[in-house]
Amino acid sequence: MTRLVAESRLSIRTPEGVEFSLPLAGTGSRMSAAVLDIMVVSAVWSVIGRLVTLIEAVNKDIGGAIEILGYFVLSVGYPIATEWYWRGQTVGKRVLGLRVADARGGRLQPSQVILRNILRAVDILPALYLVGGISSLLTAHRQRLGDLVAGTIVTQTRQPEPPELDQILGGRFNSLSGNLRWAARLRQETPPALANAAIEALMRREALSPEARLDVFGSLAEEFRQRAPFPGEGADHLSDEQYLRNVVEVLFRSR
Amino acid sequence: MIVDLQRFVTAERPHWTRLEERLLFLERNPDRTLSIGEIEEFYMLYERAGAALVKIQPLQAEGDLRRYLESLVGRAYAEIHETRQTARFRFRHWVWHTIPETFRRRILYFKLSLIATLVGAAFGAGALALSYESKDVLMPFSHLHQKPGQRVATEMEERGKGISAARGRFSAHLMTHNIRVTLFVLALGVTFGLLSIVVLFYNGTILGAVCYDYITDGQGVFLAGWLLPHGSVEIPAILIGGQGALLLGHALIGWNTRESRADRVRSILPDLTTLAGAIGLLLVWAGIIESFFSQYHEPVIPYAVKIGFGSAQLVLLFVYLLRVKPRERM
Missing domain, CATH: 1.20.58 (Methane Monooxygenase Hydroxylase; Chain G, domain 1)
Structure with a gap:
């Protein structure tokens, strides 16, 4: 069973009742991947083209035939071969962290790879993927016509790197982490945006003026205190900045 | 928690x-x-x-x-x-079983594709019969604009010299161009098959007009000798492109079925891929024949040989496509 979540993720519920979501790629990153792939084909062809020139010097007709057939096979076969061999990725998609996937979460089939690439002939019309671009903007799962027919989506595969906490936290004793019950509540009550704001504030500490630092750390610490009011002395005598450092360690350190 | x-x-x-x-x-x-x-x-x-x-x-x-x-x-x-089977691809099995089985299973769409082309051909012939001045519009290729009799005389005089120096290049051009165009016809099935029908009709119009022009000018034998060797494979390949397009169009429209659109399209993907592969295979062969055989006319190659070859090829193609009885659908 599939449904759309907030336009940028495709949610799939397994028969076991587990729900997972696939992050959908945006039109911009897909266009960038397409441009990279065109550059790859051009680069490969420029190398092959030199060999063809040598053949043409010996036999112009055979060289010309190889040139026409070679470019055709390369330009049509490259996306099909790479997407099949690398399980939904071309060079451009690998670089940008994108992957073609089955829209129902299944294994990508050869027929899906072939047909989404055949349908590219319609998606590029009238120029610069206009039809495909409009289709991906209008459809719920950001699919161009080739994806709609082949039952595929393009997902993001790049995972965010965990932040280097040691540099931020300084290795001091954390009086909050010992309180497991409230630490669990803090993790449960903290939305990702707030957690990221806290770590960003600590990472940019040196760029803030002393007044701004007090103001930013004070507001963030107050926000966390309201969401998870840790009881006892471990939380009472901390400065706003140290409180924030301890909160960030509780949120991120366990990974 | x-x-x-x-x-x-x-x-x-x-x-x-x-x-x-x-x-x-x-x-x-x-x-x-x-x-x-x-x-x-x-x-x-x-x-x-x-x-x-x-x-x-x-x-x-x-x-x-x-x-x-x-x-x-x-x-x-x-x-x-994942419940869809991905059997290892075996080329010989694909050629001898999968293609003919798929063709037969979806033959209704081939017939519709043929009808669209034949209606176009009748229109092209009729339009030329009614107004010969429309020839330039109906045949957008410059080498067809001259009178058929003149072209035959020129071809007999040249004895294929014009093409002989660039046969390989010409053959490669024909293969890649025809494959691109036919796969485009198939891809246009995404317009619920409507634009594919338009393209098939248009192809038929040109074909009908050319046939009418050559036959009424007394060049029917030349026409058969010129078109049959490669056309007996190339035209069925284009019709198979139309077959795939109409199959896709029907799946998108979804008459007489309770399946969702996604399910309908998903169920035809293997057949569409097989038809696309068959198109490629046929058009590679047609490109070789058109460049190395069709362009040589009498006295280089007698018309009887060319017509006999083309006819035999057409019969063999349909024996191949129709000989295998499709399996029962699950």
Whole structure:
């Protein structure tokens, strides 16, 4: 069973009742991947083209035939071969962290790879993927016509790197982490945006003026205190900045 | 609720790592069959990762961990719940069984494609009969604009010298151009088949006008000798392109079925791919014949030989396409 979540993720519920979501790629990153792939084909062809020139010097007709057939096979076969061999990725998609996937979460089939690439002939019309671009903007799962027919989506595969906490936290004793019950509540009550704001504030500490630092750390610490009011002395005598450092360690350190 | 997240992650991580190893193995060896024990272990690891994901989902701040588990569960889900068979591709079996079976199973769409082309041909011939001045519009190729009799005289005089120096190049051009155009006809099936019908009709119009022009000018034998050797393969290949397009169009429209559109289209994907492959195969052959055989006329190659070759090829093609009885559909 599939449904759309907030336009940028495709949610799939397994028969076991587990729900997972696939992050959908945006039109911009897909266009960038397409441009990279065109550059790859051009680069490969420029190398092959030199060999063809040598053949043409010996036999112009055979060289010309190889040139026409070679470019055709390369330009049509490259996306099909790479997407099949690398399980939904071309060079451009690998670089940008994108992957073609089955829209129902299944294994990508050869027929899906072939047909989404055949349908590219319609998606590029009238120029610069206009039809495909409009289709991906209008459809719920950001699919161009080739994806709609082949039952595929393009997902993001790049995972965010965990932040280097040691540099931020300084290795001091954390009086909050010992309180497991409230630490669990803090993790449960903290939305990702707030957690990221806290770590960003600590990472940019040196760029803030002393007044701004007090103001930013004070507001963030107050926000966390309201969401998870840790009881006892471990939380009472901390400065706003140290409180924030301890909160960030509780949120991120366990990974 | 997970009270000690660190302990939970530490306890579960070895199972996630093991699941990752099994997934990598399966993804790199898609044809590998697992033993019962391996399947049991894989399914246990999948369920365990799924259960961890359910536990972690309420922890909103744990975005990275959740994404990692979602990726793991998603990949395992694809391996476990995929029901479509991916048999190893065997070229000989594909040529001798899969293509004719698919063609026969979807022959209704081939007939519709043929009808669209024939109606176009009748229109082209009729339009030329009514107004010969429309020839330039009906035939957008300059070499067809001269009187057929003049062209035949020129061809007999040149004896194929014009083409002989560039046969390979011409053949490659024909193959790639025809494959692109025919696959485009197939792809236009996404317009519910409507634009594909328009293209088939237009192709038929040109063909009908050319046939009418040559036959009324007394050059019917030349026409047959020129078109049959490659046309007996090329035209069926274009009709197969139309067959695929109409199959796709019907799946998108979905008359007389309760299946969802996605299900309908999904069920025809293997057949569409087979038809696309057949198009490629036929048009490579047609390109070779058109360049190395069709362009040589009498006295280089007698018309009887060319017409006999083309006719025999047409018969053989349809014997091949129609000889295999399709399997019962599940």
